[in-house]
Structure formats: structure tokens, C-alpha cells
Amino acid sequence: MTSRSERGITDSVQWAILLPVILLTVFGILQVGLWAHGTTVATNAAIAGAERGALADATVDDAKATANRVAAAGGLMGVDVHLTASPTAVSVTVRGTMPTFVDLGQTAVSHQATRPKERVTQP
Template sequence: MRRSGQRPVRADQRGLSSSTQLAVVFPLLMLLTLGIVQAGLWLHARNVAQRAATSAVDVARGSYGTAGEGEQRARDLAAAAGLTDVVVHVDRGPQRVTASVTAHATLVLDLGLGTVDETASAPRERVSNP
């Protein structure tokens, strides 16, 4: 009812405003959460690939180590940690041993960042007579 000289009573608009804000903010929060999870998976994959390359170098650089043993160690380590399509190359030269690991990480949204490539290098151990 309206009294003379007064404005009409309006319905409370806060409910509509609150739900509109939620409709805008909720997808942004979900996108942020997805981005954090995606970054964590990618960083974990890089760490695993680096550790696999380092492990391959550690095996192959020993006096009795071979490039094949290093490659196998790196493949096993990367596969156990969830990387797929693992390609390992170990170069055992006369002075240095270098290993490179290329693999594919399983991501929530693969935006072309799923491939990781890491390299490790160290001097080769040599046994000498005292």
C-alpha cells in the first residue's frame, strides 16, 4: 500500500547482486585452481625428467657403467613417476657423460606444454694407478 507523498516500496535487490557476483567470481576461482594444479603437474614432470637424466648420468659415468644401463635407469625412473613416451639418450664420451630425457607429462589441460626435455652432464670417472 502506498501512502500519499511517499515513494513506492521496492523489493530488496541484494539477492540478485550477490548471485551475479557469484556467477562471475566462481568460474574465475575454478580457473585459478585449475591453473595451480596444472602448474604443479608440469613442475613435477620437469623435476622427474631432471632426476631421470641425473640418474642416467650417475650410472653411466662410473668406471664400469654403460650408456645402455644409464638409459634403462632413466626410463624406469620416469615411467614409475608417471611420464609417458619417454626417450632417453646417453652420450658417454671420453671426458664427459651427457644424458637427455624427453617425455610427455599427463596434464589436466594439455595446451602444448606437456612435453618436458631435461639434460644432465658430469665428468666421466676414470680409474688410475696410484
């Protein structure tokens, strides 16, 4: 039979082992959530920039400004917008970093979106 003080030590040891595992799990879930949010923001910024750049009267600066505005509103830092336009399509790549608790190398997010260019045809 164990004494009362020995049970207290056993409980303390159990919590000393379990608490770091629980904290790592919680912070891991939060880290993955922040990364997923950053990826979604980069995706939406690239799509918004490509859709703006695909308009017939749009300029390259308009498309880049739109992508930058969406990325900044979502919390991306160090945003780099690269736009490639051809006569038939517009491609926008958005790169940035997402603020996280601990930088484990997954804070960089990037996404590319391509849209066909709007054309006005005469009947």
C-alpha cells in the same frame, strides 16, 4: 531501497562472475604444479642416468635403463632417453610428457645432465 528479490539476483550475478575466476585459478595452480613435478622427474631421471653412465663399468644400456626407470616411476609418459658419451664425460637428455588436466602445450618436459666419466688410474 532494493527489495529482497533484487538482492538475490545481485548475489547470483556476483557468484556467476566470481566462480569461473576461482575455478580457473585453482585449475591453473594445479596445472603449474603438475608441470613442475614433470620437470623435476625429468631432471632426476637425467641425473640418475648420467651418474650411472659415468661409472667405469657401466654400459649405455645401463644408463638408459636407469633413466627410463626413474622417469616411469615419476609418471612421465612417452619417455625418450638420449645418451652421448665421450672419453671424459657422459651426457643424458630425458624428454617426456606429463599427464595434465588440459594440454595447453606445456606438457612436454625435457632436461639434460652431464657427469664426468669415472677413470681408474694406476699409482
